[in-house]
Amino acid sequence: xxxxxxxxxxxxxxxxxxxxxxxxxxxxxxxxxxxxxxxxxxxxxxxxxxxxxxxxxxxxxxxxxxxxxxxxxxxxxxxxxxxxxxxxxxxxxxxxxxxxxxxxxxxxxxxxxxxxxxxxxxxxxxxxxxxxxxxxxxxxxxxxxxxxxxxxxxxxxxxxxxxxxxxxxxxxxxxxxxxxxxxxxxxxxxxxxxxxxxxxxxxxxxxxxxxxxxxxxxxxxxxxxxxxxxxxxxxxxxxxxxxxxxxxxxxxxxxxxxxxxxxxxxxxxxxxxxxxxxx
Amino acid sequence: xxxxxxxxxxxxxxxxxxxxxxxxxxxxxxxxxxxxxxxxxxxxxxxxxxxxxxxxxxxxxxxxxxxxxxxxxxxxxxxxxxxxxxxxxxxxxxxxxxxxxxxxxxxxxxxxxxxxxxxxxxxxxxxxxxxxxxxxxxxxxxxxxxxxxxxxxxxxxxxxxxxxxxxxxxxxxxxxxxxxxxxxxxxxxxxxxxxxxxxxxxxxxxxxxxxxxxxxxxxxxxxxxxxxxxxxxxxxxxxxxxxxxxxxxxxxxxxx
Numbered sequence: 001x002x003x004x005x006x007x008x009x010x011x012x013x014x015x016x017x018x019x020x021x022x023x024x025x026x027x028x029x030x031x032x033x034x035x036x037x038x039x040x041x042x043x044x045x046x047x048x049x050x051x052x053x054x055x056x057x058x059x060x061x062x063x064x065x066x067x068x069x070x071x072x073x074x075x076x077x078x079x080x081x082x083x084x085x086x087x088x089x090x091x092x093x094x095x096x097x098x099x100x101x102x103x104x105x106x107x108x109x110x111x112x113x114x115x116x117x118x119x120x121x122x123x124x125x126x127x128x129x130x131x132x133x134x135x136x137x138x139x140x141x142x143x144x145x146x147x148x149x150x151x152x153x154x155x156x157x158x159x160x161x162x163x164x165x166x167x168x169x170x171x172x173x174x175x176x177x178x179x180x181x182x183x184x185x186x187x188x189x190x191x192x193x194x195x196x197x198x199x200x201x202x203x204x205x206x207x208x209x210x211x212x213x214x215x216x217x218x219x220x221x222x223x224x225x226x227x228x229x230x231x232x233x234x235x236x237x238x239x240x241x242x243x244x245x246x247x248x249x250x251x252x253x254x255x256x257x258x259x260x261x262x263x264x265x266x267x268x269x270x271x272x273x274x275x276x277x278x279x
Numbered sequence: 280x281x282x283x284x285x286x287x288x289x290x291x292x293x294x295x296x297x298x299x300x301x302x303x304x305x306x307x308x309x310x311x312x313x314x315x316x317x318x319x320x321x322x323x324x325x326x327x328x329x330x331x332x333x334x335x336x337x338x339x340x341x342x343x344x345x346x347x348x349x350x351x352x353x354x355x356x357x358x359x360x361x362x363x364x365x366x367x368x369x370x371x372x373x374x375x376x377x378x379x380x381x382x383x384x385x386x387x388x389x390x391x392x393x394x395x396x397x398x399x400x401x402x403x404x405x406x407x408x409x410x411x412x413x414x415x416x417x418x419x420x421x422x423x424x425x426x427x428x429x430x431x432x433x434x435x436x437x438x439x440x441x442x443x444x445x446x447x448x449x450x451x452x453x454x455x456x457x458x459x460x461x462x463x464x465x466x467x468x469x470x471x472x473x474x475x476x477x478x479x480x481x482x483x484x485x486x487x488x489x490x491x492x493x494x495x496x497x498x499x500x501x502x503x504x505x506x507x508x509x510x511x512x513x514x515x516x517x518x519x520x521x522x523x524x525x526x527x528x529x530x531x532x533x534x535x
Contacts, residue, residue, distance in 0.1 A: 078498030093486035097432040107505040109494035
């Protein structure tokens with residue numbers, strides 16, 4: 001569904017690459033989590049998958065990015081909007097600012113692309129049920145809680161029925177309740193088979209919600225593998241990423257393990273097995 | 280978060296029965312008429328129509344508040360014109376050395392009727408129609424969606440930016456910056472606020488521009504609308520009546 005081959009990019013007026021020789025592939029229906037320290041290139045990778053790099057941000061661009069069989073560099077952003085959707089960090093900044101109700105906000109992108117009103121209504125109903133915002137449809141989007149705002153932002157993007165959903169730190173400005181609302185919504189999208197790329201710092205939540213994790217450091221991909229392998233990697237401390245508490249506990253018991261569990265149920269199971277084996 | 284708009288939803292014919300475009304045509308016609316009506320009785324008639332519409336919309340109280348706000352301007356017009364109008368020669372009354380002339384007062388009355396009529400007619404539109412609905416009506420009739428967006432978004436975004444500015448101000452105050460004291464002190468204290476406010480606004484604008492792009496804002500081609508435009512049967516006739524009446528007033532004003 002997503003294919004990145006040898007992508008190198010630097011922003012205008014800089015020589016320092018924001019992405020260096022990035023190659024990765026995401027399968028249909030897969031959820032890929034992206035981790036990395038600040039400045040490692042996570043947001044730039046999101047922009048490259050969406051086409052904002054190189055269409056919105058110019059600069060030096062080599063390599064190839066394909067999303068839903070569309071070459072990102074050769075497509076317009078409007079065309080990309082129906083293949084991929086991007087959710088930003090700050091929910092307030094991604095609202096159109098011109099709509100007074102959540103329903104109208106969700107319809108904004110579809111209106112821009114000339115969808116028929118009947119199709120818009122059908123999609124608003126579909127997306128609002130999936131993200132559990134039906135009761136908010138007539139509310140002002142600016143009067144919602146952070147978690148509700150971010151779910152409306154996700155709904156606004158999903159209403160265009162993209163094949164790929166890209167989220168750039170969608171919970172960085174949310175409280176724990178808002179964060180859990182957003183991740184619950186993402187888990188339901190995963191069940192629906194949506195291909196998703198999530199940039200996040202919250203490793204525990206990513207481990208629960210992702211099939212694979214990609215770690216970026218200094219603009220380069222360090223590893224793309226399952227959460228268990230990534231968090232059990234001997235270099236994980238040097239990559240500047242947070243390790244889930246459960247993985248830390250398991251590592252304390254089994255320092256030599258090549259892969260470590262990253263969620264609570266897995267950790268409990270693996271520790272029980274470990275204790276049983278060593279009794 | 281409030282919107283920078285005077286519109287309050289109400290269930291009246293003026294709010295929901297008349298479509299925004301007809302109300303906009305009414306406003307334009309009223310403004311032109313206010314300028315060209317050559318007699319006081321005609322101007323008074325237009326004012327009565329505006330006030331009846333405002334009463335029908337149950338917005339008389341708020342409209343009168345706006346009109347009261349213009350009272351200082353009207354009084355100033357009367358004083359200046361009554362005393363210093365270039366055509367003054369018929370003395371109306373004198374208060375000691377102050378002479379008030381008939382021509383000046385008549386001219387001031389003409390200007391005042393225009394001002395009051397324009398405010399009242401604008402109130403009919405602004406108090407009963409959301410800015411988004413007005414812009415949507417214009418975009419449906421060929422106004423560039425980008426212009427429509429800019430006007431609507433400004434009204435919605437100014438309170439958001441003010442909220443953000445207030446957060447930055449409180450953050451600076453919590454770190455010891457004082458905004459109390461004399462004018463000079465407050466002006467100097469305001470300078471350090473400008474950097475973060477302007478910078479955060481630029482960052483927000485960049486994010487918003489990207490968010491708009493990924494939702495197809497720049498895609499050329501015809502836009503569609505979620506809501507059908509509810510147009511009163513006969514509204515076309517109503518608009519024709521407004522325009523025809525205005526043309527008659529225009530001719531009357533030019534000939535008179």
